[in-house]
Amino acid sequence: MSLLLLSALVSTLSFASPSATQDFPSRCASLASKLHFSSTRNLTTTFISANTTLLFPSADPTCTRPSQLVSIDLCRVALTVATSPRSSLRMETWLPLTWTGRFLSTGNGGLGGCIQYEDIEYAASLGFATAGTNNGHDGMTGESFLNNPDVIEDFAYRALHTGVVLGKKIARVFYGRGYTKSYYLGCSTGGRQGFKSVQDFPGDFDGVVAGAPAFAFNNLTSWSCHFLPLTGPVGAPTFVPVEMWPVIHQDVLAQCDEMDGLEDGILEFPHLCEYDPAGLVCREGQNASCLTPLQADTVRKIYSPLYGTDGSLVYPRLQPGAEATEALSAYFLGQPFGAVDWWKYAIFNNASWDPASLKPSDYDISSRLNLFNIETWNGDLSAFKNRGGKVLHYHGLVDGIISSENSPRYYEHVSKTMGMRSSQLDDFYRYFQVSGMAHCGGGPGASVIGNSKRNSASLDPKENVLIAMVQWVEKGIAPETITGIAYKNGTAALGVGYKKKHCRWPTRNVYGGIGDPKDENAWECVS
Ligand SMILES: *[C@@H]1O[C@H](CO)[C@@H](O)[C@H](O)[C@H]1NC(C)=O
Ligand SMILES: *[C@@H]1O[C@H](CO)[C@@H](O)[C@H](O)[C@H]1NC(C)=O
Ligand SMILES: *[C@@H]1O[C@H](CO)[C@@H](O)[C@H](O)[C@H]1NC(C)=O
Numbered sequence: 001m002s003l004l005l006l007s008a009l010v011s012t013l014s015f016a017s018p019s020a021t022q023d024f025p026s027r028c029a030s031l032a033s034k035l036h037f038s039s040t041r042n043l044t045t046t047f048i049s050a051n052t053t054l055l056f057p058s059a060d061p062t063c064t065r066p067s068q069l070v071s072i073d074l075c076r077v078a079l080t081v082a083t084s085p086r087s088s089l090r091m092e093t094w095l096p097l098t099w100t101g102r103f104l105s106t107g108n109g110g111l112g113g114c115i116q117y118e119d120i121e122y123a124a125s126l127g128f129a130t131a132g133t134n135n136g137h138d139g140m141t142g143e144s145f146l147n148n149p150d151v152i153e154d155f156a157y158r159a160l161h162t163g164v165v166l167g168k169k170i171a172r173v174f175y176g177r178g179y180t181k182s183y184y185l186g187c188s189t190g191g192r193q194g195f196k197s198v199q200d201f202p203g204d205f206d207g208v209v210a211g212a213p214a215f216a217f218n219n220l221t222s223w224s225c226h227f228l229p230l231t232g233p234v235g236a237p238t239f240v241p242v243e244m245w246p247v248i249h250q251d252v253l254a255q256c257d258e259m260d261g262l263e264d265g266i267l268e269f270p271h272l273c274e275y276d277p278a279g280l281v282c283r284e285g286q287n288a289s290c291l292t293p294l295q296a297d298t299v300r301k302i303y304s305p306l307y308g309t310d311g312s313l314v315y316p317r318l319q320p321g322a323e324a325t326e327a328l329s330a331y332f333l334g335q336p337f338g339a340v341d342w343w344k345y346a347i348f349n350n351a352s353w354d355p356a357s358l359k360p361s362d363y364d365i366s367s368r369l370n371l372f373n374i375e376t377w378n379g380d381l382s383a384f385k386n387r388g389g390k391v392l393h394y395h396g397l398v399d400g401i402i403s404s405e406n407s408p409r410y411y412e413h414v415s416k417t418m419g420m421r422s423s424q425l426d427d428f429y430r431y432f433q434v435s436g437m438a439h440c441g442g443g444p445g446a447s448v449i450g451n452s453k454r455n456s457a458s459l460d461p462k463e464n465v466l467i468a469m470v471q472w473v474e475k476g477i478a479p480e481t482i483t484g485i486a487y488k489n490g491t492a493a494l495g496v497g498y499k500k501k502h503c504r505w506p507t508r509n510v511y512g513g514i515g516d517p518k519d520e521n522a523w524e525c526v527s
């Protein structure tokens with residue numbers, strides 16, 4: 001299957017003939033003179049040969065992407081685009097010599113501000129003409145939102161859409177013909193951007209792969225920033241000592257690990273886990289490795305949904321299990337989370353706003369403001385569906401940054417809004433729960449699914465979400481499950497340890513008790 005599909009991937013090369021190959025660098029150099037866009041600046045077109053390491057010395061250091069190895073021959077197009085008199089974006093379009101005819105756009109992460117070169121390289125190396133932007137500002141902070149709604153508008157939707165429109169034009173001019181199919185690949189903020197396209201720009205993509213989406217964005221920032229006021233600072237009576245989290249994790253596993261038929265340290269369906277820390281409350285005379293009643297209450301609240309002033313749900317709970325992944329460093333250390341910049345610079349326009357002061361009435365303010373409809377919560381996807389678009393949505397079930405419990409909530413919202421059951425949604429929208437996967441990658445389970453180059457071990461469509469999407473769009477073969485790979489001892493160099501087929505909502509993965517649990521066929525997706 002993988003070889004077949006790969007040959008399909010490379011069967012439509014535009015420039016693979018020897019003369020065209022020789023011609024490629026000069027065609028790239030002359031591309032700049034053929035691109036006539038208003039409101040663009042600093043346009044450069046540069047031939048990059050395979051195995052070149054690009055350096056980005058002037059990139060914002062918070063982007064932590066000082067260089068990128070380029071594995072294939074390509075034409076690199078870089079430019080700046082004014083999106084308004086007060087905002088602009090920087091974008092790149094990488095046009096591979098070995099072009100499959102496909103177009104792809106990448107997304108962004110957090111509140112960035114950063115071109116995700118590694119994703120552009122991943123898709124370009126697979127033969128996509130690939131675009132990506134800095135989402136309208138530079139760096140991972142939100143400072144440029146301050147008193148500048150135009151930058152916020154870029155961040156909410158405009159930068160991605162603008163980059164897609166221009167990227168497609170650039171590819172058409174360079175290759176001399178339009179693309180065949182258009183794709184999107186993104187996770188976290190990138191997952192939200194993917195759904196924003198599906199909801200509001202249904203013509204932009206034929207296939208969207210959206211992971212761990214930061215949709216319900218206003219309420220997500222309420223939730224992600226409520227941990228600091230909840231725990232209090234280090235040493236507060238409500239603060240749970242850091243050394244207690246591994247103890248709590250073992251307690252979570254003791255209560256919930258066997259619910260999927262196997263005690264292996266991985267919860268296949270944390271939604272069913274109603275974790276209760278009561279057993280860890282200090283007994284008389286015990287003063288170590290236990291929780292005070294106030295600390296136990298903090299733990300209970302962390303694993304409970306967040307409600308607003310009128311009692312309505314603001315955001316679902318963190319799923320138990322996340323205490324062993326990013327949640328510890330992101331939310332449990334008594335420090336402000338990065339998204340506090342949204343409150344400071346977008347909601348309150350006050351750089352001295354105190355993150356510890358966040359309160360439920362603030363959730364209402366943010367939710368009502370819903371700047372540029374950044375909520376990204378429209379449940380009517382019919383325009384996208386009607387033009388044949390497909391969405392592959394995935395979420396890691398030990399995501400410690402964006403709770404995986406919010407993903408099925410959106411799925412059910414779409415189901416209700418469109419009046420479609422799962423069997424009907426399956427035609428164009430499938431949601432996969434990746435057990436043992438942390439935020440967009442990593443984690444203790446079979447979490448290598450091809451959603452990024454770093455998180456890719458296979459081009460088999462069963463084992464790679466991007467290739468699965470290509471096969472769904474172009475051959476009509478929809479993914480039933482997504483097979484994740486776990487490396488031996490968690491180390492890529494040691495090779496494949498085991499594989500697991502991750503189930504699509506609303507089914508969940510259960511071990512039947514027969515056969516080697518490391519055999520992917522020993523598990524079953526059950527209703
Ligand atoms: C164009 O590039 C120059 C030199 O790198 C830089 O100073 C300038 O700010 C850039 N202009 C835009 C609009 O990005
Ligand atoms: C790139 O480097 C790799 C490993 O060093 C090598 O196998 C490959 O042939 C190189 N490719 C080109 C096009 O130079
Ligand atoms: C904890 O209890 C032990 C005896 O049970 C005692 O020696 C120790 O000082 C106590 N530590 C604290 C921090 O209270």
Ligand SMILES: *[C@@H]1O[C@H](CO)[C@@H](O)[C@H](O)[C@H]1NC(C)=O
Binds near residue numbers: 308313364377
């Ligand atoms: C966001 O929270 C408000 C309460 O502050 C609630 O009314 C609204 O339904 C929530 N939105 C979503 C998408 O969950």
Ligand SMILES: *[C@@H]1O[C@H](CO)[C@@H](O)[C@H](O)[C@H]1NC(C)=O
Binds near residue numbers: 351353
């Ligand atoms: C900004 O926030 C600080 C700290 O909460 C507060 O003291 C100050 O009044 C706020 N400024 C404005 C203009 O609201």
Ligand SMILES: *[C@@H]1O[C@H](CO)[C@@H](O)[C@H](O)[C@H]1NC(C)=O
Binds near residue numbers: 489491
């Ligand atoms: C397995 O991983 C552990 C912890 O990461 C490490 O200490 C150990 O050396 C690894 N074993 C092998 C065989 O690589």
